[in-house]
Amino acid sequence: MTELQTAPVPRRNMELLLLLLSLVVGMGAYYLVGVNSDDGLSSEFITQGLVLVGLALVFHIALRIWAQYADPVILPVTVAINGIGLAMIHRIDLAKNTDTAMRQIMWTGVAMVIAMIALWAIRDHRVLRKFTYIALAASVVLLLLPLIPKVGVIINGARIWVNFFGLSFQPGELAKITLAIFFAGYLSSNRELILLAGRKIGPLQLPRARDLGPMIVAWMVSIGVLVVQRDLGSSILFFGLFMVMIYVATARVSWIAIGTLMLAAGGTFAYLTMSHVTRRIDGWIHAFDPDIYHAQGGSRQIVEGLFGLANGGLVGTGLGEGTPYRVPLANSDMIIASLGEELGLIGLSAIVLLYLILISRGLRAALGSRDSFGKLLATGFSFTLALQCFVVIGGVTRLIPLTGLTTPFMAAGGSSLLSNWVIVALLLLISHNSRRPMISGVSATAEVATKAPRRSGGIFATRKETQR
Amino acid sequence: MNDLVFTVLRLGFLILLWLLILSIVGALRRDLAIGGKARVGAPTARQIRKDPSLAPPPETPAKQQANTLAILEGPLTGLEHQLTASPILLGRAEEATIVLDDDYASGRHARLFPQGTRWFIEDLGSTNGTFLGEAQLTRAQPVELGQKIRIGKTVMELRP
Numbered sequence: 001m002t003e004l005q006t007a008p009v010p011r012r013n014m015e016l017l018l019l020l021l022s023l024v025v026g027m028g029a030y031y032l033v034g035v036n037s038d039d040g041l042s043s044e045f046i047t048q049g050l051v052l053v054g055l056a057l058v059f060h061i062a063l064r065i066w067a068q069y070a071d072p073v074i075l076p077v078t079v080a081i082n083g084i085g086l087a088m089i090h091r092i093d094l095a096k097n098t099d100t101a102m103r104q105i106m107w108t109g110v111a112m113v114i115a116m117i118a119l120w121a122i123r124d125h126r127v128l129r130k131f132t133y134i135a136l137a138a139s140v141v142l143l144l145l146p147l148i149p150k151v152g153v154i155i156n157g158a159r160i161w162v163n164f165f166g167l168s169f170q171p172g173e174l175a176k177i178t179l180a181i182f183f184a185g186y187l188s189s190n191r192e193l194i195l196l197a198g199r200k201i202g203p204l205q206l207p208r209a210r211d212l213g214p215m216i217v218a219w220m221v222s223i224g225v226l227v228v229q230r231d232l233g234s235s236i237l238f239f240g241l242f243m244v245m246i247y248v249a250t251a252r253v254s255w256i257a258i259g260t261l262m263l264a265a266g267g268t269f270a271y272l273t274m275s276h277v278t279r280r281i282d283g284w285i286h287a288f289d290p291d292i293y294h295a296q297g298g299s300r301q302i303v304e305g306l307f308g309l310a311n312g313g314l315v316g317t318g319l320g321e322g323t324p325y326r327v328p329l330a331n332s333d334m335i336i337a338s339l340g341e342e343l344g345l346i347g348l349s350a351i352v353l354l355y356l357i358l359i360s361r362g363l364r365a366a367l368g369s370r371d372s373f374g375k376l377l378a379t380g381f382s383f384t385l386a387l388q389c390f391v392v393i394g395g396v397t398r399l400i401p402l403t404g405l406t407t408p409f410m411a412a413g414g415s416s417l418l419s420n421w422v423i424v425a426l427l428l429l430i431s432h433n434s435r436r437p438m439i440s441g442v443s444a445t446a447e448v449a450t451k452a453p454r455r456s457g458g459i460f461a462t463r464k465e466t467q468r
Numbered sequence: 469m470n471d472l473v474f475t476v477l478r479l480g481f482l483i484l485l486w487l488l489i490l491s492i493v494g495a496l497r498r499d500l501a502i503g504g505k506a507r508v509g510a511p512t513a514r515q516i517r518k519d520p521s522l523a524p525p526p527e528t529p530a531k532q533q534a535n536t537l538a539i540l541e542g543p544l545t546g547l548e549h550q551l552t553a554s555p556i557l558l559g560r561a562e563e564a565t566i567v568l569d570d571d572y573a574s575g576r577h578a579r580l581f582p583q584g585t586r587w588f589i590e591d592l593g594s595t596n597g598t599f600l601g602e603a604q605l606t607r608a609q610p611v612e613l614g615q616k617i618r619i620g621k622t623v624m625e626l627r628p
Binding site for chain 2: 316
């Protein structure tokens with residue numbers, strides 16, 4: 001694991017500049033949606049727009065106070081993606097006469113405030129290492145919560161929601177944060193044991209079972225619960241997170257081979273035995289078959305999305321001019337198809353690039369981080385975002401079967417927004433700690449330096465060697 | 469709203485989106501150049517063919533290698549130890565390569581070892597520390613020719 005270091009410059013003014021530009025993009029999208037609707041510019045443009053601008057600027061000030069050396073790009077990119085998503089949700093609202101955007105902006109506010117609280121409360125990501133096993137316990141509780149009768153609710157065939165006082169929430173979204181913390185904490189302390197201890201069979205070095213025990217438990221719980229809850233997307237996400245973190249920690253290609261085999265075996269098993277998985281795969285391979293298209297839970301959604309993308313073409317129909325609302329779940333699972341229709345290939349590739357920049361900045365924070373826990377944590381978080389994007393965008397464009405994961409920061413849904421904003425806050429903290437100037441004299445090896453007096457010349461400063 | 473204004477706004481938004489991306493990449497340019505510093509300004513083979521004056525100056529002869537460890541101060545003053553490819557243990561203990569008869573030195577005090585073309589010194593958890601130049605060692609560090617190493621009362625340096 002290598003370190004890359006840049007000169008410690010806060011670069012908050014650069015962030016402000018980029019933030020203003022990204023707010024102009026978000027507001028521009030909102031404005032276009034407004035002027036293109038039948039009733040002209042709505043009052044929501046002013047209220048929701050001002051809320052977004054205010055929140056973004058407050059977050060920027062929070063960074064100036066608590067994490068002034070954080071990466072200058074992460075916040076503007078996130079705000080831009082969030083703003084474009086809000087505009088698209090508002091646009092679907094106008095077509096369907098719903099009010100999802102208001103709830104979404106409320107959740108954005110909640111998410112950003114909680115992210116700021118996380119910045120303020122944590123300061124140094126290394127304290128999270130103390131909570132390694134608490135994080136594992138929390139993940140288990142969060143994943144099991146929807147299975148409790150009365151608390152858990154079934155929506156769209158998946159039992160992944162809980163209902164508190166009329167507010168529905170997906171606790172599994174938070175579990176990806178706690179699981180990443182557990183994997184990072186566990187692997188950073190037990191890396192050597194997993195690498196070196198154990199028996200060698202052929203080219204594969206197998207770790208001892210007890211070194212891997214907690215990892216296997218974490219993996220089985222997340223996969224097992226998700227099979228029971230029928231949430232395919234999340235189980236792919238957790239499995240991918242598990243694979244990446246163990247690969248990054250040990251740098252053994254054999255893990256990737258084992259993981260791919262396990263995925264293939266599990267996928268085949270699920271395809272043959274579970275009806276909802278069979279439907280998804282059939283809807284992917286034979287999407288244009290009329291029987292499958294018209295079937296209940298068939299490929300209508302994905303094919304309508306493809307028609308939308310085709311209708312958009314290169315430059316898109318323009319915000320508010322297409323018909324993305326014809327696609328089921330146009331403002332959450334299929335929001336990428338909606339954006340593709342109205343912004344075209346050029347706009348959609350810009351959005352994909354924004355995600356790419358965000359993820360690469362997360363990995364950059366991992367490279368610069370001075371401790372292995374921070375490296376693993378930042379890698380895990382960036383990969384969580386990357387895998388969500390891949391699964392959703394790949395599913396919508398029919399590269400892989402469509403599974404129910406949310407597009408980070410865009411799709412309508414509070415729990416996903418909340419957890420992704422917390423992930424961004426933690427990435428910002430890690431990058432702050434890796435770019436912060438080191439206080440000279442107090443280094444990571446401070447214990448060694450203080451054991452001996454600084455100058456051994458004077459009589460009083462020197463302890464005479466007496467043993468031996 | 470008429471079609472022309474709408475088309476301008478529509479395409480303008482796409483341009484704005486890409487403007488955002490380009491300015492972000494521009495802001496990161498400094499960061500992306502990390503590790504590329506050595507390459508900056510080095511002419512390519514093609515540029516050299518066009519303009520021979522760009523050719524890099526002929527390689528300077530390889531740096532002189534350290535061959536002896538000379539003791540400058542302390543009880544062993546004047547001793548010159550021939551360096552081979554094997555590491556050297558410095559300390560009071562009998563098994564040390566150079567036995568330092570010094571109350572301020574630990575049994576196994578420090579280790580001097582070759583890596584590539586350079587020699588490194590590493591403190592082995594001594595009580596009073598090892599000094600390279602003026603600074604106390606906290607980890608293994610490369611030793612240049614003529615740089616003073618101090619252990620207790622003994623001062624030594626590498627010579628070609």
